[in-house]
Amino acid sequence: MTMAPSPLPAPNRRPVFGAGFRLGRTAVALVVIAFVVVAALLAPWVAPFDPLYGDGALRRLPPGTEGHLLGLDAQGRDVLSRLLWGARPSLIAGIVPVAAALAISLVLGLLAGYTSSFLGGLIMRVIDALFAFPMILFAIATVSLLGPGLTTIIVTITISLVPYMTRIVYGAVVGEIGKGYLETARLLGASRSRILFKELLPNVVSPSIVYATTLIGPMIGFSSGLSFLGLGIQPPNADWGRMTVEGVEVFAQGAPHVVLAAGIAIIVTSLAFNWLGSGLRDILDPQQG
Amino acid sequence: MSTDPTATPLLDIAGLSVELLGRSGSRRILDTIDLSVQPTDILAIVGESGSGKSVTVSAVLGLLPANIMRVSAGSMRFDAEDLLHSRDTRRRVLRKDIAFITQNSLTSLNPVHTIGSQLLDMIAFRNGVGRRQALVDAGEWLVKVGIADVERVLSSYPHNLSGGMRQRVVIAMAISSRPRLLIADEPTTALDTITQLQVLNLLRDINTEFGTAIIVITHDFGVVSYLSKRVAVMHRGRIVEEGPTRRVLEAPKEAYSRSLIAAVPQLDLIS
Numbered sequence A: 001m002t003m004a005p006s007p008l009p010a011p012n013r014r015p016v017f018g019a020g021f022r023l024g025r026t027a028v029a030l031v032v033i034a035f036v037v038v039a040a041l042l043a044p045w046v047a048p049f050d051p052l053y054g055d056g057a058l059r060r061l062p063p064g065t066e067g068h069l070l071g072l073d074a075q076g077r078d079v080l081s082r083l084l085w086g087a088r089p090s091l092i093a094g095i096v097p098v099a100a101a102l103a104i105s106l107v108l109g110l111l112a113g114y115t116s117s118f119l120g121g122l123i124m125r126v127i128d129a130l131f132a133f134p135m136i137l138f139a140i141a142t143v144s145l146l147g148p149g150l151t152t153i154i155v156t157i158t159i160s161l162v163p164y165m166t167r168i169v170y171g172a173v174v175g176e177i178g179k180g181y182l183e184t185a186r187l188l189g190a191s192r193s194r195i196l197f198k199e200l201l202p203n204v205v206s207p208s209i210v211y212a213t214t215l216i217g218p219m220i221g222f223s224s225g226l227s228f229l230g231l232g233i234q235p236p237n238a239d240w241g242r243m244t245v246e247g248v249e250v251f252a253q254g255a256p257h258v259v260l261a262a263g264i265a266i267i268v269t270s271l272a273f274n275w276l277g278s279g280l281r282d283i284l285d286p287q288q289g
Numbered sequence B: 001m002s003t004d005p006t007a008t009p010l011l012d013i014a015g016l017s018v019e020l021l022g023r024s025g026s027r028r029i030l031d032t033i034d035l036s037v038q039p040t041d042i043l044a045i046v047g048e049s050g051s052g053k054s055v056t057v058s059a060v061l062g063l064l065p066a067n068i069m070r071v072s073a074g075s076m077r078f079d080a081e082d083l084l085h086s087r088d089t090r091r092r093v094l095r096k097d098i099a100f101i102t103q104n105s106l107t108s109l110n111p112v113h114t115i116g117s118q119l120l121d122m123i124a125f126r127n128g129v130g131r132r133q134a135l136v137d138a139g140e141w142l143v144k145v146g147i148a149d150v151e152r153v154l155s156s157y158p159h160n161l162s163g164g165m166r167q168r169v170v171i172a173m174a175i176s177s178r179p180r181l182l183i184a185d186e187p188t189t190a191l192d193t194i195t196q197l198q199v200l201n202l203l204r205d206i207n208t209e210f211g212t213a214i215i216v217i218t219h220d221f222g223v224v225s226y227l228s229k230r231v232a233v234m235h236r237g238r239i240v241e242e243g244p245t246r247r248v249l250e251a252p253k254e255a256y257s258r259s260l261i262a263a264v265p266q267l268d269l270i271s
Helices: A020-041 A079-114 A117-131 A135-146 A150-175 A179-186 A192-228 A241-249 A255-283 B053-061 B087-096 B114-126 B131-144 B150-154 B163-173 B193-210 B221-226 B244-250 B255-262
Strands: B012-022 B025-037 B042-044 B069-078 B098-101 B182-186 B213-218 B230-235 B238-243
Touching: A020 A079, A020 B087, A020 B238, A079 A117, A079 A150, A079 A241, A079 A255, A117 A150, A117 A255, A117 B087, A135 A150, A135 B042, A150 B069, A179 B244, A192 A241, A192 A255, A192 B087, A241 A255, A255 B163, B012 B053, B012 B221, B025 B042, B025 B053, B025 B069, B025 B238, B042 B053, B042 B193, B042 B221, B053 B069, B053 B098, B053 B150, B053 B213, B114 B131, B114 B163, B131 B150, B163 B193, B182 B193, B193 B213, B193 B221, B213 B221, B221 B244, B230 B244, B230 B255, B238 B255
Parallel strands: B042 B213, B042 B230, B098 B182, B182 B213
Antiparallel strands: B012 B025, B012 B069, B230 B238
């Protein structure tokens, strides 16, 4: 909405961040996410060693071994370097499919909730059918088409998230249907796209975004599961998920640092996205805070 | 303007029937309704739940859910123009001449937009004025409905306001196009008694000041006697009795009207 200077003050926007705890939490989340993203981007320059080169003499040495801040893994590879390089596929596998699924689900959910009962019913029944499909089947089908790799992970996770997120969006849309403001808009002859995007979308986007951000962490973990099955990232390359798998194998052999480093990275990053999600809700939903 | 019954009525509903479509055939839920509203008239439609009050109004507004309800007979004319068959006429009339107030003021405003943004959109669209003019008008309309701190209200979100304030805003939105007919579906049901009285007074003022005809749906006989000039009693999809409010309330002709009026709880103190 563009408005010329008016005799009345601009609508009073609430402060972007709520007071106290929320402010701190959202800020911390942003800092952590920025840190992880920058680290991933700069991995080729800041990683002290080649993440794939293993020195057999240094296997399983603990953090603090000279030059190796986080120690070395079962094959004598530098854990810090692998962690930095591994951030790349992990972040992509967490963020890209969730964002893609969110976009697809918003469109499907709005259409299903607001258009004709036939189209809506068709969309939702297809979604129901997708629920019944095990994700792993999609993964295997995608692998046979695209071969193992990051693309397969992205496609698989996107397809498997769409049913859940569409349900969320659809539920939110149905909750708004029949409310007076939509009826008024319809009475006045507002176009369907206006009703969908200006009246309805803002009301359903914030619960969807909050839900989406809580999925990013679990999806980082899920992508590692796909990699473990040989459908995603292939050894010797690593994402954080593969590092935990490799780390678990040497956990009891006096080298807990491998799994701890990757696990903590996943936990901290997931938590940061969750906090960012609840911060986003405060910003997006006028009724909060 | 006169209330001479021989003049062209503002809204003229004749023989209107609405069917509820079901799997095993359709069922008539409105049965040959005849209603007419003169300019400056205030008509109350009363009746128990399910008697067809809201369906009648939905039919006028073209808001019947198309997949389950259908107008099966009759005609509706607004100012002698066919409202039932001509989509264009209906759209034009609804944009300018008929305004609608729903029962729940919280859901009749979009929760994610400010009052100002919604009121401005409405005024700009219905009156075809620019946003700058709409902003000035918005302030004036809010003052007219008795809102003093216009600036705060304009920048508020719906949930920031009390129910009474919201209903005022909704009324301001409704009358901002200077409609000739205002349809209010239980406008005071969700409000406390003091706010009810203020809203009723506001509606009455709108009627006298702008000559706006009002149809009010209610099951509150307080609203009927306080506000309306005429009343139509509905029962099971029919209008069983219609006439001047005073006459119907004091000497109802039909048995159903009598039982409905007799069912109003009295303010008798237990002695």
